[in-house]
Amino acid sequence: LSSFSSMAVIVSMALLLLLVKSSSAQLSTNLYPLLALSYFSTVKSGVQSAISAEKRMGASLLRLFFHDCFVDGCDGSILLDNTSNFTGEKDALPNKNSVRGFDVIDKIKKQVEKACPGVLGRRDSTTASESAANNNIPPPSSSLSNLISKFSAQGLSPKRHDCLSGAHTLGKARCISFRAHIYNDSDIDNSFAKTRRANCPSKSGSGDNNLAPLDFETDTEFDNYYYKNLIIKKGLLHSDQELFNGGSADSQVKSSC
Template sequence: MAACAAMVNNKMIMRNSNKNAAVLLLIFLFLSSSTSTCKAHLSSHFYDHTCPNALSTIRSAIRTAVSRERRMAASLVRLHFHDCFVQGCDASILLKDSPSITSERNAFQNNASVRGFEVIDSAKAEVEKTCPGVVSCADILALAARDASVAVGGPSWSVKLGRRDSTTASLTLAEAQLPRATDDLQKLISNFAGKGLTAEDMVALSGAHTLGQARCLTFKDRIYNGTGSDIDAGFASTRQRRCPATGGDENLAALDLVTPNSFDNNYFKNLIQKKGLLASDQILFSGGSTDNVVSKYSRSPATFKSDFASAMIKMSEIDLLTGSAGQIRKICSAIN
């Protein structure tokens, strides 16, 4: 950025000088070209010429995976989210442990819960057959989240492409920056704000919990130690059947008992009824600053879907590697 600013300053100085007009024109053209490369831009048509079948190939792979297991839709959206919140949307979460990599998969928020890696690997392998070394794993993650949403009745959105893959991962950042199921409202708002996302973006993105499942470990304290002011007694009792007070920590329960496999706004209706499974879900409707957003989405599924799509676009463009930064991995789980 300093180099970009310096070039712009030089251009302004030269404009104000008495140099020959022809020289000024040449310098202007050079500087315009140089400054335009300081910030690479994504494009929804990025692969139109280099790999024209990339998007359809990836879409087919995602549809196949979700048709086999509806839960996979939630997993792929979550995988993209957990990638973008650590180092940006650079596919760092896909990297396995190696002599130079300590995998983000080992983070408490990821370990034994983030999944769908094999689906991304499969999509990447199919694309590599026709366009080797062209399509990044980071772009595949972004497309997979969108295609997974569509596959279960959720919204679609335009995915701008051109991300590149990181050559590093950070377990430390993953454990520090990924939200936890026990975070309070202010911590969640601050966490998302650090990524350029508003409180409304946060509530919309949390709506992805209309799909998927959670481990008993992440909500046991809430269903056994919650009070009537923050959890419905009947709801707690129902959830205790699947999650015993002793043991069963790895048992899974649907985040939304009513329509667990459909992308709808029932998640927000649950929160208003004090039936949010995770503490970090229910905190969004607990007398705080996000109550009005939850209420809005509970009344209007169309508004929720529209805002969810907009928030996903914003999230998918956090701290990207573009241009010559990073690399295009041949295999998503390892650097080249």
């Protein structure tokens, strides 16, 4: 994935996520004057250099946006550490030992402050919620109807759910996230399950952090292999394969290939 296309992916996905219902009440475009051009170029080069240092970082930043946006809109709440007033989102189940990219965001923030001191910025959240992150972000064990309902709670239609799930064309998941699918589910290709089992032991606690690509074909390219893999029953997560499992999302998956 070239730095430019990674950037385009992140920006377009982030824009899609901005459709999340509650975000509109929190952000004001008036806070961004014309000088925003300098802001965007600083952010773009920060993201590009993070991705050249580590290809997977594009995927990780994209997921960071998703998890931020699903808790009270895209307001940076995921970046906040715990305080005496609240337990934040970093320790929530979907995020702990899993969401990455905080260092990159910190670094870019400093670069923006240096390039455009005191001029640009966004009204970030001053509070965060571990329980809202646990409730709002769907786990990989989710059924299709759970996924649809979690997305619907954010004002996102089933079609948007299908499309946004295509982000799993990038990045990796830990064994703990896909163990149940490769050992217990029947809607999975046998040889694919066998390959994944080789690096993800069945015993809970053993090899939990071993990684596998979400898209076994091309996990650093933004393409439609995510959907093609689902059709041949090679989705990595239980929740991925739910999109093509004889249910209402099947036709959308087929037309995305």
